[in-house]
Amino acid sequence: MQLDSYDQALLNGESGETKQKMMEILVSLGKIYNAERLIEVKSVQVSGASYKTIGDTGLEWLSSLSGKTVVPSYLNPIGMPRDGWEELGIPKDFAQKQLEVNAAYAKLGIRLSCTCTPYYYTLIERGDHLAWSESSAVVYANSVLGARTNREGGPSALAAALTGKTPEYGMHIVKNRLPQIDFVLSEPEAAKSWTPAEYGALGIIAGAVAGDKIPLFKGIRPKSSMLKSMGAAMAASGAVPLFHVEDITPEARFPFFKKHFEEDEREEIVIENSEIAELFSDLEPDSVAVGCPHVSTEELSELAALLEGKKVKLPFYVFAAADSMKGNEELYKIIAASGAKIVHDTCMIVSPLLEGQTVMTNSGKAFTYLPGMCKAIPRLGTIADCVKVGCGL
Numbered sequence: 598m599q600l601d602s603y604d605q606a607l608l609n610g611e612s613g614e615t616k617q618k619m620m621e622i623l624v625s626l627g628k629i630y631n632a633e634r635l636i637e638v639k640s641v642q643v644s645g646a647s648y649k650t651i652g653d654t655g656l657e658w659l660s661s662l663s664g665k666t667v668v669p670s671y672l673n674p675i676g677m678p679r680d681g682w683e684e685l686g687i688p689k690d691f692a693q694k695q696l697e698v699n700a701a702y703a704k705l706g707i708r709l710s711c712t713c714t715p716y717y718y719t720l721i722e723r724g725d726h727l728a729w730s731e732s733s734a735v736v737y738a739n740s741v742l743g744a745r746t747n748r749e750g751g752p753s754a755l756a757a758a759l760t761g762k763t764p765e766y767g768m769h770i771v772k773n774r775l776p777q778i779d780f781v782l783s784e785p786e787a788a789k790s791w792t793p794a795e796y797g798a799l800g801i802i803a804g805a806v807a808g809d810k811i812p813l814f815k816g817i818r819p820k821s822s823m824l825k826s827m828g829a830a831m832a833a834s835g836a837v838p839l840f841h842v843e844d845i846t847p848e849a850r851f852p853f854f855k856k857h858f859e860e861d862e863r864e865e866i867v868i869e870n871s872e873i874a875e876l877f878s879d880l881e882p883d884s885v886a887v888g889c890p891h892v893s894t895e896e897l898s899e900l901a902a903l904l905e906g907k908k909v910k911l912p913f914y915v916f917a918a919a920d921s922m923k924g925n926e927e928l929y930k931i932i933a934a935s936g937a938k939i940v941h942d943t944c945m946i947v948s949p950l951l952e953g954q955t956v957m958t959n960s961g962k963a964f965t966y967l968p969g970m971c972k973a974i975p976r977l978g979t980i981a982d983c984v985k986v987g988c989g990l
């Protein structure tokens with residue numbers, strides 16, 4: 598692998614022991630994947646942020662590091678909100694550990710933005726190279742924004758943050774971004790009235806079939822909130838890093854990709870609309886949770902419109918980036934007046950909030966992860982249904 602003088606200096610330990618270790622991580626990764634060189638990244642998103650997922654071993658490792666990030670670097674959701682965790686009943690010993698994790702990241706210069714939707718708060722353009730690690734953020738960046746990122750592990754993302762580099766392989770190389778499996782719906786017309794929840798259900802089914810292959814969807818016209826929901830679910834039920842939707846996603850509009858879409862031979866899978874309908878149930882939930890991935894301004898507006906003048910009867914959580922408050926204060930007020938809680942920095946999966954409950958959600962990703970990660974029983978519903986059930990209507 599070719600290293601430039603900057604890479605070599607870091608590898609020689611000229612910028613300290615931590616950066617040397619970080620460069621060793623990147624070089625080893627590059628060798629495993631036959632990368633020819635390291636490339637510069639525009640931003641980094643670091644996962645492994647919740648004490649619930651990294652435990653004492655991760656905390657110890659983080660605390661042993663020194664040095665500062667050299668590119669804008671964001672943190673994934675942590676195990677609790679940074680403010681007001683006491684009111685949510687987060688156990689004190691868990692909170693103490695989480696605060697130590699936060700401090701370790703902050704010391705390294707990682708911004709405690711704590712969100713899986715950093716794309717709403719930073720400008721990402723088609724073709725940008727990134728080193729992001731949360732699976733829904735990765736699939737959104739690659740598919741909806743046309744940026745290029747592999748799904749980094751916690752250590753390799755941190756290494757990219759501290760060096761500004763990542764090995765050039767996988768999703769960074771255009772020829773690896775071509776579709777490998779096609780999906781069509783048995784009744785594509787019906788998808789015209791779908792909400793993000795149905796697209797999440799489609800993602801659950803398609804992801805389980807695709808595994809880590811790159812899907813191409815034909816005959817549907819999802820909007821960005823639907824693409825977000827579908828991608829997050831595919832990255833959870835499978836390991837999909839990128840998908841294309843004919844005529845919709847940015848790369849799908851480029852002649853190079855279009856040509857391959859038309860000329861390459863691929864397996865085509867037909868998903869029956871009835872399979873999607875079967876994922877919706879009428880279980881009685883203990884609580885309602887939306888915001889997986891974290892809500893956008895558009896989703897906050899929708900929620901505010903649905904909740905205005907109503908009162909929730911069940912615990913109702915809206916997971917959001919703290920940055921989402923800016924400019925949305927009115928929407929926040931309306932949602933809070935209903936009794937629903939907007940919770941920052943964390944989420945229904947990485948916090949201990951919903952452990953063991955029956956949870957209604959509009960997220961295909963949460964639906965997939967709630968049983969294993971929270972020992973919870975999930976119910977999938979549209980955002981309108983979540984509000985209806987949450988308000989006892």
Ligand code: F3S
Nearest residue numbers: 713733889890944946
């Ligand atoms: Fe984000 Fe947590 Fe869902 S990190 S995508 S809200 S599982």
